[in-house]
Amino acid sequence: MTTQAPAYASPADVAAYGPYGPGRTDRPGPLYPFQGRITADGSSGHPAEPGRYHLYASFTCPWAQRAVIVRDLAGLRDVVSVSYVDDDRDGRGWAFRERRGPDPVNGFTLLSEAYDATEPGYPGHISVPVLWDRRTSRIVSNDFARIPFDLGTAFAEWATTDLYPPDLRDEIESLDEEIARDLAQGVRQVAGAATQEEYERRRAAVAAALDRYDARLAGRRYLFGERLTESDVQLWVFLVRYDLLHNPLARITRRPLTSYPHLWAYARDLYRIPAFRETTDFAALRLTAGPAHPGDGPVRIAVEPHQADWDEAHGREALAGRSTGALSAPGK
Template sequence: MTKTPVPHFSGILGSAAYPIEAGRYRLIWSEICPWSQRIAILRRLLGLEDIISEGKVNPVITEQGWQFSLDEGQRDPVLDIDYLMAIYKQTDADYPGRATIPVIVEVTTKKIVNNESQEIMLQLETNFSDFVKADAPDLYPENLRAEIDALNAILLEEINQGVYKVKAAKTQADYEKYFNIFFNRLDELDARLAERRFLFGEQLTDSDIRLYVSLARFDVAYYTTFRANRNCLTDFPNLWRYAKELYQIPAFRETTNFDAIKKGFALNNLEGNPNRIVPLGPDTSIWDK
């Protein structure tokens, strides 16, 4: 689930090789994974449910990798596979990496089109304009693209990946370095949102999706499991208001499963949690208030 370099498939949705057709593609994701949740949010915001179906793997990773144990018969009903690695091997029998999410699969061939979230987001936002619902937000408007790209680079380095650097630190000095980078950026974002509804004012954009998926995991996972514990999300007045407002949007709310996030982060962390105890707190009902 971390963004370590692995071989990836880079097909382009909407190209001549992969034309856009209803039901031709399937998104595989998991509710634990921030990188895949942002595709799930985007799919709903744009109204692409009839174009791209979705399947979910269990948030707890097995020794064989991501498993479709949430489905009847423990198999994906469309792809007819039990573990995600099967699709990777069907696409490339010599694939040397691990099976990662998100992944877009071509249903007819049962082969992977793309498994890089950044590329998938861009393709959905720019190549599907003829298929999005009439009232879908313009998440990547041309007049803001340079600013969105610049902010996204910061969010990736200091927030999305930044919190994983906090967890992965091997020395006290490195831990404190990344800890301070992470929280200093959150302080700046909290100040930015003091007089803005979203990161770019009244307009919901691609950047809001990227920030939200990290905020949704902050108190339930990052605070404890990653030792990112200077303060809670609820201690940031503007970030907390902002995160709760995004949560009220169906595309965000319907893809946010706090129990799955909590369970996944606890049980996928056997080194730090050998007794496999899933925390009871924090109380996530406050997201509804």
């Protein structure tokens, strides 16, 4: 019996295919047009069912990592499958290559094939995460903001951990919006600042947000005290990229994450949990090009990538305890 070889895309080739973005991300209309939802009762047309859905993710994308961490923390590894696209892109978009493995569901070589299968001739942004329905062979959603919520709530029947407890749900959504605005969007605004005044103002705002979260975590183990929630995931995927990618890219501050005592210990504490550690590949988080900002814009500070010791002891055990087996640290 012969086994068919996995299908892979050819290596990323910007010279041949151009860079990713032009003609895809600059089109009119929504960037994330597939807005389907998974619901426990199936009222959305996509009922929560074990084995039905597949998550296409990337080690480089914070929003994709957020979705996979939520899946893993919730205890859904055997309920919703996941696979990874390659780290590198050209004008064809995300692709499946040997480094991250093949597409185990459809045998696609390019993620654009999933988009075309859902909307023939789809011309827009090829993004991750993507939630795929095996039964209908279509994309349910590429709405990165809502996929983690559906994974964390609709599959409650099979979940072992609730990252969106009902009594905190409104506060979690509000804090998620704040983290996205002040940190994720803030980095892009610093990188794109066109004047010295704008650059100084925006980088000061990001630095102030980091100080604020550092202070919030001074006397509590997680953002909402003893309870690990999705907001911790939202903040962590930013923190793990800060020293290697965000700060050297946008040139925000000379202070590395290690200089924020509570944030840095908090980040290492979460890194001990398998869902965070096993979805992180530091090689995929490195700056691969020059800082992404106008060359004739403001004078920017010099910031070099900083590789810290994420296995250093965090010392936060006294702040709270973890009793859920799914959150236990690796044996080391």
